Amino acid sequence: MSSQPEQTMETQQQKKKKWEMPDTYVILFSVLLLAVIATYIVPSGSFDREMMDGVERVIPGTYSGVEGNATGFMDIFLALQEGMVQSAGLIFLVLFAGGAFEIVERSGAIKGGILRAVSKTRGKEFWLIATVSVLFALGGAVGAVANSVIPFVAIGVIIARALKLDAIVAVAITFGATFAGFNVGFLNPYTVGIAQSIADIPLFSGMLLRVIAFVVIVSVTILYTWIYAKRVLRDPSKSLVGVLDESQASKEDLRAPFTARHKFILSFVGLSLLFFIFATIQFKWTINHMAAFFIIIGLVSGVIAGMNYNKVAITFLEGCQKLVYGALIIGVARAILIVMENAKILDTAVNALSVPLEGLSPVFAALGMFVANGLLNFLVPSGSGQAMIAMPILTPLADMVGITRQVAVQAYQFGDGFTNSIFPTSGPLMASLAVAGVPWIKWAKWMLPLLLIWVVIAVIMLTIGVLINWGPV
Template sequence: MKNEEPIKRKKSRWEMPDTYVILFLVLFVGFIATFIIPSGAFDRETVDGVEMVIPNTFQQTEGETLGLLDLFNAIQTGMIQSADIIFMILFTGGMFEIIERSGALRGVINRAVRLTRGNEFWLIAIVSTIFALAGAVGAVANAVIAFVVVGVIIARTLKLDPIVAVAITFGANFAGFSVGFINPYTLGIAQDIADLPIFSGAALRIVVFILILGLTIWYTWRYAKKIMENPTESLMGVYEDDDDNTGGLDDPFTTRHKLLLTFVVLCLGFFVYASTQLGWTINHMSAFFVFIALGSGIIAGMHYNSIAGTFLEGTRKLVYGAMIVGLARSVIVILEDGAIIDTIVYALSVPLENLAPVLSAIGMFVSNSLLNFLVNSGSGQAMIAMPLLTPLADMIGVTRQVAVQSYQFGDGLTNLIFPTSGILMASLAVAKVPYAKWLRWVFPLFLIWLVIAIVTLIVAVVINWGPM
């Protein structure tokens, strides 16, 4: 009898689409939507220099019919409109490449790892708590992108993977941002529009903050511990000793390192102050990162040619992720060109008028979550949503405080998963985490946050939550 040859199976051609492919498909769906959804617009007014939607003024308009060239032109326009974020990401890469090459970050993090050896949980918990508090008080929002590299160094030193790096920085930051009990850019603006005392209702928000942060730390540590026990549990593969020249735990932490890190911390601290008190923008951040890079290179004793070359090497590493931000913005551009964003906002608000108070509150949350796909600026979404939600809350019998929190949850939670979030895509780019891998890891955590948000809104309606 002849020996049977093994059956050759056809290799599947399917593989997970690249992030660029996913975003282009989203862009194409938005393009098709402009032919299906009628154009419309709300009237707007400018109050204290801020443009606001006037409730009950929606009307259909004659929209421009887009052509195929408009689809591709939206990519170019999205890149231009996102130029400030794109260059901020590139300059972040250049700055941290210089700091990383100096050995200062590795030195201080290695010292922290040695101090917490056997109790790595506390290192992850403390770092996560710091970033969560920074998000809750509005001290760090877009700026979290710059700190993802710190998460990368920590994850690398602990032999974890890049997902952990994003989780303990970006993820923790938005655990706090989603509640934002003293955030002037989201809660402050929303409560001002709703005519509520600024930062009122803090007691319940702090309780929810502690709950969300605690579960986020638990979820992150659960994954990190699995990797420590068995590296094959990683969704991406762990960092190796020789990856990116990281060195080991015995790397020295010299006086020069201490001076460099003191300089960087003081600079970043001043930037946080300038962002909240002096009105500094992303453009200021980008310029300041060049200043920090130059100062760090000088303190590290690097040759001027080495400073320039190292900075450019750092920017080169983040080109892939920086361009993603522009492509994500192009989705909004195509919807704006088709004049259908206001139509979508109006369609989201209409069903809420006929629901019971509890369901209306949840409906507000869902509507704002969907709106966050289109408008992922916290303050920008407040300007669009709160003038609509405030009178709606009065009509359906829920407090304005509930309406504000519905907006906050809708604006914050979905930043974990929506690819149109420039901060998310930039953070993933810095850590070199594919969007599909991140989504697979973070989606169960997002569902946990979702349940907490819904339960919070139900309790808030039941207790008739008002200013406190």
């Protein structure tokens, strides 16, 4: 007799929808609607601008009210379309880079290189952890591995199991190391490349200081990981999640060919990226050149890998397809700015932000930008999407508070990069933890001290950047 009410209650419970974190696109569209509402409330205004060394800069103290147009219903969707059009160069850069790196990954060169490093350092736990971490950090720094690190976490689990370590180490040497490199991204087209193009400074300029920061951050990350790993090796009970069962490892897990062809592919890609750095300095190459160059990298890598023409085309397009989600975010983010620009309220926002920063020293103004971008990353966990939203505001703001645009770019980069490693809104983080079977709470407990160390390094670097008037070079 009581089964029917119980079934009714179960049905009602099933109908109750659990709260889910809104998708990034939902969040951005909500921000777009807020921007539309703001066009009816926020007064329109504009700064005077002047050309200095070929770059348009805001003249501080020249803000004044102007007439602006509120956004209509159809204008909302026109802004989305126009955002895609205006961001086409950046969108195709992301897509073509994804296509090129997909070909390199499918060739087996990346996995083969990692596992060869594993075999060469077998029995030397520190050097194994350091080698794998450096490889993934370099991948993050050049944009070759970011969201695509997720499947490689499984390799990290294999390595950690072979070393009698735990799943936290597995995530640390793959995902953690990738985003340690991503934090600086000295040759990352998705973050630094986009931010610098918006800030109107030379592509991948300021690389020396970024490389130094990369070395420091990655070294600290490796040392922190090793201290924890060594503690677990000495006493497995010290593991936060329990040591992995070595009996589950397959003898085939750590076997993958690393042929002369694989070495050739990796050498070609590395030399190509170095050539691009040279070309940006010598020939003033832009984002468009880089997008085109990734097509060349993809095609040549496919030929070296022995793929036929159909395989190259299909693999390249599959790589593009994987990054459609992240690429189109750029256009949606741009739509928000189009609405604000058309209504002439973007300069009003910049002026409002500049008021609390005006009384601060340039150093503290830079640190304020860093903190603000870190908080923004909770809502917009896309590096390229955040660049599209933040840099049009940070660029004139930097001019007004007396810091260089290079410092503003790095403040954005640190704010975006650091929190990717701990915010639960980061898709790659949560997916990586799922692959390794690590609860977010356990990861956050392990990651928080390292994050604080990163923050200290960022504060020092940004301070140095302000003091030396870090410019485009």
